Amino acid sequence: MHPLLKKKGFIIDIDGVIGRSVEPIEEGVRGAKRLIEMGKRVVFVSNNSTRSRRILLERLKSFGLEVDESCIVSATHATASFIAKENPEARIFTTGEEGLKEELANAGLKIVDYEEANYLVVGSNRKIDYDLMTKALRCCLRGVRYIATNPDKIFPSENGPTPGTGMIIGALYWMTGRLPDVIVGKPSKVIMLEALEKLNLRPEDVVVVGDQIEVDVLAGKNIGAETLLVLTGVAKEKDIERAEIKPDYVLPSLNSIF
Numbered sequence: 001m002h003p004l005l006k007k008k009g010f011i012i013d014i015d016g017v018i019g020r021s022v023e024p025i026e027e028g029v030r031g032a033k034r035l036i037e038m039g040k041r042v043v044f045v046s047n048n049s050t051r052s053r054r055i056l057l058e059r060l061k062s063f064g065l066e067v068d069e070s071c072i073v074s075a076t077h078a079t080a081s082f083i084a085k086e087n088p089e090a091r092i093f094t095t096g097e098e099g100l101k102e103e104l105a106n107a108g109l110k111i112v113d114y115e116e117a118n119y120l121v122v123g124s125n126r127k128i129d130y131d132l133m134t135k136a137l138r139c140c141l142r143g144v145r146y147i148a149t150n151p152d153k154i155f156p157s158e159n160g161p162t163p164g165t166g167m168i169i170g171a172l173y174w175m176t177g178r179l180p181d182v183i184v185g186k187p188s189k190v191i192m193l194e195a196l197e198k199l200n201l202r203p204e205d206v207v208v209v210g211d212q213i214e215v216d217v218l219a220g221k222n223i224g225a226e227t228l229l230v231l232t233g234v235a236k237e238k239d240i241e242r243a244e245i246k247p248d249y250v251l252p253s254l255n256s257i258f
């Protein structure tokens, strides 16, 4: 038996482990199903800043994984929970898309125009334009609390790399010299603590599974959990030797744990 099967909980990355955008990764899906059947506590975590939990849930369902919303932590949802705990009265201007706005509203937070905002929430937006960047810039210059959903520079889409949330963070930094006060998504502890809270487990009882060393493995290290790198996504064997951070375990896919 693989030593990681002794753990009580699994925090599993979605993109590159369970699916590639809308396409399932069969070995990943099978592995996750078997873990759930064994009675392991499982939470799926995604840095994606445009999808709400509802959208991710539908995607997992289309892969044949029947789970409920409580098993999903997205950067959108974790951002909303973080702000709701920090300041439930926050007045938020966001660059984000509907998926992010949906989660902010679900957490009871108020979305306002940039002039009234005391929070700037930066998330990806595939329709971002000069007008939206101008508003974000003005929030930033005014010194409002600045939160970013995730630090991803590039998003791997079905047809190749596309700009991630880093496009907006980078532009704001170049214009104002400001970086986000808080970044929620992996490798930040913020999203990982949210996942641990959902599992109701201690880090030593949990495995963090992902396909990127600098993102998932580092996120696991940041909370003191053991890490499993799978080779169904971004990281390849040669990247492991080069990396400064080493995963505790490496397997071809999530199902290889069995």
Ligand SMILES: [Mg+2]
Binding pocket: 013, 014, 015, 016, 017, 210, 211, 212, 233
């Ligand atoms: Mg991934």
